[in-house]
Amino acid sequence: MNYRTVPYDKSFRNQCVQLMSDTWNFNTLFPGHTKQNIINEMFFTEATILADYSEILINDQGKVGGYIFGILDHTIPGKVFRFWKTLGYGLKIIYHFMLGHLGPRSFVWERAKELFRVIESLESKKEKTDGFVSLFFVSSALRGQGWGKKLMQSFESRCQELGLSRIYLWTDKGCNYHFYDRQGFQKIHSLSSPLLSSYGSEPNGYTYAKPIG
Numbered sequence: 256m257n258y259r260t261v262p263y264d265k266s267f268r269n270q271c272v273q274l275m276s277d278t279w280n281f282n283t284l285f286p287g288h289t290k291q292n293i294i295n296e297m298f299f300t301e302a303t304i305l306a307d308y309s310e311i312l313i314n315d316q317g318k319v320g321g322y323i324f325g326i327l328d329h330t331i332p333g334k335v336f337r338f339w340k341t342l343g344y345g346l347k348i349i350y351h352f353m354l355g356h357l358g359p360r361s362f363v364w365e366r367a368k369e370l371f372r373v374i375e376s377l378e379s380k381k382e383k384t385d386g387f388v389s390l391f392f393v394s395s396a397l398r399g400q401g402w403g404k405k406l407m408q409s410f411e412s413r414c415q416e417l418g419l420s421r422i423y424l425w426t427d428k429g430c431n432y433h434f435y436d437r438q439g440f441q442k443i444h445s446l447s448s449p450l451l452s453s454y455g456s457e458p459n460g461y462t463y464a465k466p467i468g
């Protein structure tokens with residue numbers, strides 16, 4: 256089967272969310288949600304709405320086999336543009352929160368605060384000159400065939416063209432983080448949280464950075 260990469264457009268959304276949900280089920284973080292798959296949908300939007308870089312791996316039938324989303328533009332106009340983009344999305348979240356679609360409001364509030372604290376810590380080492388990978392995924396059927404490396408190398412080339420200094424991302428123990436160890440990334444920060452996969456006595460959340468040569 257031939258695969259090629261194209262930029263993201265909304266026609267890929269359902270397939271992208273489905274692929275992500277097959278491996279990571281974020282619905283379990285908000286167990287009281289009342290709308291089917293709403294949490295996974297929201298996590299996908301959260302990870303991609305600010306992205307100004309995307310490459311979607313598709314075959315001849317338009318089937319999505321993987322993707323990478325990233326944020327490259329750290330200029331003030333870029334930030335203003337992204338602020339407006341997220342405003343509508345923020346209102347949508349408030350609407351679902353108020354109607355209890357995410358689960359009991361007090362539980363959701365406390366959990367969301369904890370989640371933001373974890374994400375804030377994972378992003379605390381990010382610098383203005385970093386290219387940030389916000390979502391990266393290859394379907395289980397295509398893993399181990401070099402597609403992940405290809406997607407990451409294209410992202411790195413774009414960062415290099417723009418004069419960015421590092422690739423920055425965060426991940427957790429439930430992800431294939433050894434891929435990053437293998438691809439020249441360095442683990443620069445770790446933390447432990449029950450909201451991330453495989454919580455135990457060891458850290459289960461990691462921040463990685465790779466200098467762009």
Ligand SMILES: CC(C)(COP(=O)(O)OP(=O)(O)OC[C@H]1O[C@@H](n2cnc3c(N)ncnc32)[C@H](O)[C@@H]1OP(=O)(O)O)[C@@H](O)C(=O)NCCC(=O)NCCS
Pocket residue numbers: 278391392393394397398399400401402403404405425426427429430431432433434437438
């Ligand atoms: C991470 C992921 C995108 C990698 O994509 P992939 O297509 O399977 O990886 P590739 O086949 O391109 O592998 C590239 C290289 O990394 C190595 N590699 C991949 N996974 C590895 C692992 N678990 N341990 C050691 N090396 C690994 C490969 O051997 C290969 O080595 P090479 O440079 O000598 O050729 C994919 O495994 C995936 O989507 N996993 C589930 C979701 C996930 O974890 N996403 C990242 C979350 S932050």
